[in-house]
Amino acid sequence: MQVVNNLQDLNKALHVETNKSIGFVPTMGALHDGHLSLVHRSMEKSDFTVVSIFINPTQFDNPNDFSNYPVNLEYDLSVLKKYNIDLVFIPKFKELYQQENKVNIPLNGLDQVLEGRHRKGHFNGVLRVLNIFFKLIKPQYAFFGEKDYQQFLIVNLLAKNQFKNIEIILCPTRRLQTGLAMSSRNSRLSPDQQKIASKIYETLNFCKMNFSFSKIKELESVCLEKLKDFSDPEYFEIRNSINLSNKINKEDKCRAFVATKISNVRLIDNLAIN
Structure with a gap:
């Protein structure tokens, strides 16, 4: 398992895998079985799996929510190593967002209801970071959980508008025995x-x-x-x-x-x- 923290190393690692299909699983860390089900799906469907770990500040409308978001990088890496993941990308905010070329796409009101209405700017932040990731990693597949169904619809629009070669794949919500969605x-x-x-x-x-x-x-x-x-x-x-x-x-x-x-x-x- 390769772990890279900068764009130069990311590009080197991806350059070697030019003839392989790439599956991408974006995460903010604090991994659980829901994330790992996405990883497993990527490994089934793709030749080469990239997992990102990045707590994206631009998608948080509440500074306290951002500062309190759980972090357990050592555990995350140990779990991904057991899965024999091909590549883990853990970027720094400044270097990542220096790559940003903003896009404006029609969301047909999907970002104005539910989470969009209660978390102002949230989906704009999600689209900003995924736009960067998709351009850098150039995956054939990207995997998202059904628990964030509204996000899936919006990311699907991003792909159809800007990244027609990326298939956005929805994976079922994983739940505890009690029914609580894993989060x-x-x-x-x-x-x-x-x-x-x-x-x-x-x-x-x-x-x-x-x-x-x-x-x-x-x-x-x-x-x-x-x-x-x-x-x-x-x-x-x-x-x-x-x-x-x-x-x-x-x-x-x-x-x-x-x-x-x-x-x-x-x-x-x-x-x-x-």
């Missing part, structure tokens, strides 16, 4: 708090079991009240799975999306409900 932020919760947080998935499943096109608003309200019983919710919304519109027709595929806080730790999740 680096879970490490900031105590075992008891994680048990409470599993009720998020229970609420999503309640929504799925009781879904009816004629009672969407009513169901959203009921689920929001359920969240209030154990957490501090920001939203619970049912949206079209393709364009995230809340104007839903009976032939549409839908998802329920949730963001809520438990002991000031912000958690998100979503579930296909029909």
